[in-house]
Amino acid sequence: MTNTNLLTALGAVAWADGVLRPEEARFFAQVVSGLDLDTDRKATIFRQLLVPPPIAALDLTELDDDDRQWLLAFGYLMASADGEVAPEELAVLEALAERVEVSWEDAQRLFEEAESIRPAVTTPWAEGDR
Numbered sequence: 001m002t003n004t005n006l007l008t009a010l011g012a013v014a015w016a017d018g019v020l021r022p023e024e025a026r027f028f029a030q031v032v033s034g035l036d037l038d039t040d041r042k043a044t045i046f047r048q049l050l051v052p053p054p055i056a057a058l059d060l061t062e063l064d065d066d067d068r069q070w071l072l073a074f075g076y077l078m079a080s081a082d083g084e085v086a087p088e089e090l091a092v093l094e095a096l097a098e099r100v101e102v103s104w105e106d107a108q109r110l111f112e113e114a115e116s117i118r119p120a121v122t123t124p125w126a127e128g129d130r
Helices: 004-014 022-033 039-050 065-079 087-099 104-121
Strands: none
Touching (some): 004 022, 004 039, 065 104, 087 104
């Protein structure tokens, strides 16, 4: 699961409200750092976070069911990393769910499950001073 489009889509969620908040950037960095990627690949992914393409431009057709669930769950965790999920972020998550053919109801269940695993995927470093 190192599809660059998958990670770029995650970046698009972070930028959905027009602002990349420090908490979101830290969470994204933690996710990418936790992947088994070489330094050049990580650098490319971080550069793409600075100006992610529109979701419609991403090729998400190669994602399997696990990748789709990962994208939506981590997208939600990304959106909520700053303590709230903005309406614009929900709109991007809904667009992503539609693009990967996951019903909105199923996506919302994934968000609830993601919230329950937040402690396992975050570190004190990623949570900042909250």
